[in-house]
Amino acid sequence: MSTPSLAALPIRRLTPRDLSACADLSEDRGWPREQHKWGLLLAAGKGYGIDDPEGGLVTACVVTEYGSRYRPELGGIGMVLVAERHARQGVGRRLMRHVVAEMAATPLTLYATPYGRPLYEELGFKVIGSSEMVRGHFTAGGPHPAVATRTATAEDLATLVRLDAEVFGVDRTHMITRLPAFADELRVAEEDGRIIGYAAAWPNMDTHVVGPLIARDTETAKALVASLAAHTNRPLRTDVDTRHEDLLTWLKDHGLLSVGFNAVMTYGIPDLPGDWTRRFAPLTVAAG
16 A cells, blocks of 8 residues: 655644654654643644654644634744654645644744744745853852842732733733643742742753743843742753843853754744843743
């Protein structure tokens, strides 16, 4: 019995039941399995993929929609992967064209590796910025940021959702309300009883990823990172908007090393909504 061509294989919606297959696909391409992150994305977003007749997935990606449930205002694309045995055969391009068509008039954003950027540019995505990934064991020292932080409580959640929508520019309640269960640490920064920033540290293999990192200013961002670092023995990892040069310098002075850059790209809008001066790091680059 002949095997169908890649072009004949249907694209379908993925569900949380596809978690293991998605993690297998990550591992196939030399990425960490990242099952914890896949679980969040498949539950909160829309997964798309093609089944391999021989087992597993040919390709997959996830779109996380923000704004109104019935009329999204922004879609974040991430985890675009093609199995090694099917690479360079146009299947990733086909999947991305399908996703762009499915999202219709909804503006899109993604973080592109140097490897993936040419495909996205071919599809009409434009580079509007960049992020730098830093990783390492945080080493305390130097002046301590003079901003008070504490563990977030259930009573803070409504405030965090409002603050996040103001800074991110689009409502993402369905992601922020998942943070208490998804993250190992969720902390807020306060001034005179008012929350002026928040950050989470969530487990990703052997690291804790810091994200989102939302803060009134750089000193507040530093205080949140330092407080998260004080509650873990794992290396930290985060993806900082490269315009936040002072924070990146401070992180490197405290033991984190640069491990790569991603291009921030958009489709259908000239720039991202919200206030970039208070948006230091995303929840995950896989969700825009």
